[in-house]
Amino acid sequence: MPGSPYTDLDRPPLSAARLRRALVAPHGPWTRLELYAETGSTNADVSEAAVAGEPEGLVVVAERQTAGRGRRGRVWQSPPRAGIATSVLLRPGDAVPDRGWSAVPPTGYGWLPLLAGVALVEAVARLAELNAALKWPNDLLIGDAKCAGVLAEAVPGRSGGQPPAIVLGIGLNVTLRADELPVNPTGLPATSLQLAGAAATDRDPLLRALLRSVADWYDRWRTAGGDAEASGLRDAYLASCATIGREVRVLLPNGETRTGTATGIDNDGQLQLTTPTQTQAIAAGDVLHLR
DSSP states (O other): OTTOTTSSTTSOOOOHHHHHHHHBTTSSSBSEEEEESOBSOHHHHHHHHHHTTOOTTEEEEESOBSSOBOGGGOBOOOSTTSEEEEEEEEOTTSOBGGGTBOOOOGGGTTHHHHHHHHHHHHHIIIIIOOOOEEETTTEEEETTEEEEEEEEEEEOOSSTTSOOEEEEEEEEEOSOOGGGOOOOTTSOOBOOTTTTTOSOOOHHHHHHHHHHHHHHHHHHHHHTTTOHHHHTHHHHHHHHBSSTTSEEEEEOTTSOEEEEEEEEEOTTSOEEEEOSSOEEEEOSOEEEEOO
């Protein structure tokens, strides 16, 4: 049947009912899950819900995005059901006494996209059985090719004193074929789990593992008051980050470039870039590994 989600048997559709049973409270860590056959952008959908007052814990998943975005406004698209496109709503600035969570100051929010990167590495290692690494801040690399990315966006509070919400968007290439891969303007080649020889490419368990890992790390981070060191998040990120110790060139949001050695991650999740004359903290930028 033309247009049926079952016409490509290598790319079966996800089941909203099964995902909700596995992931939505009381049986899972999230509060609400919406699955769309097609949407413009899952980040835009979750941002709209955040503005309307949606509580923390919303998950939006799309089988296809028509206007998916990466960092610096780049397009993130793939054929229907060939990847995972999901966004979640977090409100780290709200205290949750029932869970023992105090409000996290906005200075700590820089760890959230790195947290999502750690969750990606864990899910891919566990289900796909592939060795993956992170290029700061949160591009997932298999070998020297990009397989996934994270886009974190802040949504301002509805009143002046209300802390911003954070939307974490994650895109993972699962069964894209070589002729379907996106072109990266920075020159980093793309890949998919299937092309990299994954042991499993079933998106249902991959998505479950990813969302559970995000929830688990978020719980640890919130329980530690947003302290990446105390929660173990900093060590987990450093263990997965292929950028540390390498000579890199960083393209800053204002168009300037910086070249030096990536020597660490500071307490706010910023990259520490060391040159012969100084060490500076980089909050955001595109990294090119030079060696």
